[in-house]
Amino acid sequence: MRGFHLFALSSSVPLLASAQCPDYLDYAGEVHEPLSPGKYKLSYQRPPIECRTFKSQDLEDTITRMESVIKDPDLYRLFSNAYPNTLDTAIKWKGYAADNAEEELTFIITGDINAMWLRDSSNQMQSYLPLLDANSEPNSIASLYRGVINLQARYLLTSPYCNSFQPPAESNIPIAENPSASEDNVFPVYSNASVFECKYELDSLAAFLEVSANYYDATGDLDFFGKFKWVQAVEAILQVALDMMTPTYGDDGAVLKSPYTFSRLTRRATETLANDGLGNPTGNGTGLIRSAFRPSDDSTIFQLYIPANMMFSTYLASTAKIMGKLNAPNAASLASRMKSLSESLQDAIEAYGTFTHPTYGKIYAFEVDGFGGATIMDDANIPSLLSAPFLGYPVDRQTYKNTRALILGASNPYFMRGPVINAVGGPHQGPGMAWPMASIVRILTTDNDDEIKVQLGELLSSTAGLGLIHESVDSFNVTHWTRQWFSWANGLFGQMVLDLEERKPGILETSFQ
Ligand SMILES: *[C@@H]1O[C@H](CO)[C@@H](O)[C@H](O)[C@H]1NC(C)=O
Numbered sequence: 056m057r058g059f060h061l062f063a064l065s066s067s068v069p070l071l072a073s074a075q076c077p078d079y080l081d082y083a084g085e086v087h088e089p090l091s092p093g094k095y096k097l098s099y100q101r102p103p104i105e106c107r108t109f110k111s112q113d114l115e116d117t118i119t120r121m122e123s124v125i126k127d128p129d130l131y132r133l134f135s136n137a138y139p140n141t142l143d144t145a146i147k148w149k150g151y152a153a154d155n156a157e158e159e160l161t162f163i164i165t166g167d168i169n170a171m172w173l174r175d176s177s178n179q180m181q182s183y184l185p186l187l188d189a190n191s192e193p194n195s196i197a198s199l200y201r202g203v204i205n206l207q208a209r210y211l212l213t214s215p216y217c218n219s220f221q222p223p224a225e226s227n228i229p230i231a232e233n234p235s236a237s238e239d240n241v242f243p244v245y246s247n248a249s250v251f252e253c254k255y256e257l258d259s260l261a262a263f264l265e266v267s268a269n270y271y272d273a274t275g276d277l278d279f280f281g282k283f284k285w286v287q288a289v290e291a292i293l294q295v296a297l298d299m300m301t302p303t304y305g306d307d308g309a310v311l312k313s314p315y316t317f318s319r320l321t322r323r324a325t326e327t328l329a330n331d332g333l334g335n336p337t338g339n340g341t342g343l344i345r346s347a348f349r350p351s352d353d354s355t356i357f358q359l360y361i362p363a364n365m366m367f368s369t370y371l372a373s374t375a376k377i378m379g380k381l382n383a384p385n386a387a388s389l390a391s392r393m394k395s396l397s398e399s400l401q402d403a404i405e406a407y408g409t410f411t412h413p414t415y416g417k418i419y420a421f422e423v424d425g426f427g428g429a430t431i432m433d434d435a436n437i438p439s440l441l442s443a444p445f446l447g448y449p450v451d452r453q454t455y456k457n458t459r460a461l462i463l464g465a466s467n468p469y470f471m472r473g474p475v476i477n478a479v480g481g482p483h484q485g486p487g488m489a490w491p492m493a494s495i496v497r498i499l500t501t502d503n504d505d506e507i508k509v510q511l512g513e514l515l516s517s518t519a520g521l522g523l524i525h526e527s528v529d530s531f532n533v534t535h536w537t538r539q540w541f542s543w544a545n546g547l548f549g550q551m552v553l554d555l556e557e558r559k560p561g562i563l564e565t566s567f568q
């Protein structure tokens with residue numbers, strides 16, 4: 056199931072798995088020479104050229120250019136392993152829709168799991184935003200983006216409450232078994248022929264808007280959005296958003312039917328919802344949208360998950376601009392609904408998504424329930440509170456500053472400290488496990504040079520010599536980590552280094568030896 060295959064890039068039919076190509080799941084957990092010449096002696100981790108899943112000359116040129124920009128040899132090795140990871144390993148299939156020979160489709164796996172997450176695939180593409188420009192060729196980064204947007208639109212029109220999906224039928228890739236989901240009790244029902252897992256997460260919907268806005272802003276390719284199913288997919292998203300504003304009780308106290316319920320047979324509390332699939336009760340009148348699960352795929356404690364509301368608000372505003380320029384009969388009214396929902400969400404976040412903390416003052420809450428209850432913490436996965444400015448959400452500066460002070464220290468129940476790495480973690484891997492992704496986001500959201508250098512140093516020294524960004528690392532034991540093949544986090548590391556090149560080039564001259 057987790058085989059590492061070689062695919063033809065220009066045809067819609069995958070080649071047979073090559074016996075010469077290693078399974079990247081094994082490859083990423085092993086050390087390959089030549090090691091980097093610095094004190095960390097980092098492994099080389101790119102698969103052999105003939106085994107890479109997508110080739111881009113712009114990518115290779117970027118990696119070559121950075122060799123003279125990044126002065127530390129270990130940091131350069133980490134960058135050159137990590138940045139290409141999605142293109143090298145995760146473009147599982149690229150082709151065209153069976154019913155429309157012009158409709159590009161791109162199936163991107165998350166890495167070690169053979170399925171496409173809406174959130175991961177949008178973010179996996181986001182790392183290549185610096186390389187994206189208008190290009191109609193099928194071997195271009197732009198083509199990959201179009202394929203992701205089209206396939207996500209198809210997924211959203213099929214099962215708008217789900218988070219992770221199976222390969223498209225056109226790919227002839229067998230669907231992946233998901234034993235943990237096989238006894239899930241989910242409403243609305245879905246088919247496992249197209250869905251890998253059906254956890255409703257507001258940020259998955261926002262991820263579709265994000266990849267759409269990123270593509271449009273970089274290419275100006277308006278025509279694309281009118282050609283296929285983009286408008287209908289946005290309508291489906293707006294319907295879910297509206298439905299998921301339903302509170303638990305009506306005005307008369309009657310329990311309202313929830314548009315989504317989920318329960319699973321499991322030993323982990325975070326893998327199922329309270330109240331037999333309803334989740335904890337949500338009050339009326341906040342104007343916020345519920346999310347059953349977090350971007351970690353763990354259940355929310357309180358459903359009004361603030362970071363996803365921030366992200367959804369941001370990208371509704373940017374995609375409303377695309378919608379407003381389209382000629383579809385309902386485009387103008389959809390654009391105005393998107394814009395007004397974006398604005399009302401921002402008001403709702405500022406009015407109901409904050410909390411006055413006895414030590415830190417006014418902060419953003421992680422989750423609220425609309426009854427006065429709030430979860431005070433942050434989790435590493437994006438969208439997080441830490442990432443709010445990176446998402447483009449117009450934070451209240453003082454509130455964000457206070458929030459940041461809380462979440463980057465012992466007052467955050469999921470901030471991990473220790474000799475190996477100090478970073479936000481989360482319930483997904485539990486106490487003790489810090490997430491490098493959160494260190495990356497910390498760099499992306501600060502101007503403080505010393506803070507950036509400390510984070511870079513910890514990222515560099517905590518790969519256990521493997522030279523890839525792991526999902527989580529034990530803050531007391533560098534050889535104890537999770538997920539050797541987590542494509543998104545690797546791409547994000549590269550994106551952060553390229554951002555530093557623009558913003559603070561001097562830092563890339565630092566020696567970490
Ligand atoms: C899909 O669901 C059917 C019916 O529940 C089940 O028999 C089958 O094994 C499932 N397939 C996969 C790949 O999980």
Ligand SMILES: *[C@@H]1O[C@H](CO)[C@@H](O)[C@H](O)[C@H]1NC(C)=O
Binds near residue numbers: 306339
């Ligand atoms: C929620 O509150 C609004 C007023 O804030 C009211 O108009 C609406 O009927 C309420 N909805 C439910 C389901 O109670």
Ligand SMILES: *[C@@H]1O[C@H](CO)[C@@H](O)[C@H](O)[C@H]1NC(C)=O
Binds near residue numbers: 532533536
């Ligand atoms: C560190 O983690 C490794 C890998 O999980 C484990 O084998 C080792 O026992 C751990 N070391 C300590 C001191 O706990």
